[in-house]
Amino acid sequence: MKQHTTRSExxxxxxxxRLAVHLRPGDCAALAGPLGAGKSVFARSLIRTLAGDDAxxxxxxxxxxxxxxxxxxGEVWHFDLWRVADPEEIWDLGWDxxxxxxxxxxxxxRAGHLLPARRWEVALGPLPGAxxxxxICITETGPH
Numbered sequence: 001m002k003q004h005t006t007r008s009e010x011x012x013x014x015x016x017x018r019l020a021v022h023l024r025p026g027d028c029a030a031l032a033g034p035l036g037a038g039k040s041v042f043a044r045s046l047i048r049t050l051a052g053d054d055a056x057x058x059x060x061x062x063x064x065x066x067x068x069x070x071x072x073x074g075e076v077w078h079f080d081l082w083r084v085a086d087p088e089e090i091w092d093l094g095w096d097x098x099x100x101x102x103x104x105x106x107x108x109x110r111a112g113h114l115l116p117a118r119r120w121e122v123a124l125g126p127l128p129g130a131x132x133x134x135x136i137c138i139t140e141t142g143p144h
Contacts, residue, residue, distance in 0.1 A: 001139040008132045012038050012124075013045035015136060019120065020049035023102050025074040028116045030108035033124035038134045039106045042124060043078060046104060050076055061106075066093045068101075075101035079111075087112035118142030 006012040023029065029046065031039040044058040050071040061067045061080040069076040077098035084090060090111060099116065108115050119141055127133030 001137060004136045004138070005127060006038075006132075006134045006136060007127070007130050009038075009041050012041050012132075012134050012136070016042040016045035017049040019122070019138060020046045023050065023073070023120075025101055026099070028099075028103040028105060028119040029122055030115060030119050031104065031106045031122045031124065032108055034126075037124040037126060038136075039124055042122065042136075043104055043106060047071075047076055047078060050102065066098075068094075071102075073102065076104060077101050078104045079106065081105065081107040081110035084110045087114050090114060116142070 004015055006015060019029065031042055033039055040060050047058050047069055048054050048056045050073050051069055052072055059067065061078055062082060065080060065083065067078045069078070077094065079090070079093065079098070081090065087110065095114065103116070105111060105115070121139045121141055123137045125135045127135050
């Protein structure tokens with residue numbers, strides 16, 4: 001487990017880019033934290049790094065629940081499970097197919113038992129006294 005403190009969105013994005021270089025097909029990055037914790041900033045930077053395109057438009061999949069991106073490293077599946085009531089619903093989103101690519105999952109607790117055991121857990125939270133500051137803990141689980 002590695003703990004990080006960022007004091008700006010740019011620093012949070014840089015940390016996400018550093019994680020992105022480690023991700024390969026079959027990997028899952030699970031982004032957890034309350035609303036406003038920086039999950040979208042982190043996800044956007046991670047996807048842009050994987051795509052090799054700093055200007056890539058990366059909308060939040062809050063309403064579509066999943067967005068996919070073709071990158072030099074393979075298919076990236078960005079899930080936002082905030083509106084998922086039952087983990088079984090995620091099968092309809094291409095969950096099984098996504099496991100062959102790189103999965104980025106916001107609100108991973110809503111995936112329940114379907115979340116891969118082998119994953120990078122990224123816990124984000126606000127840094128008191130710093131508007132754009134974040135405390136970010138990154139942990140590898142399962143065999144890597």
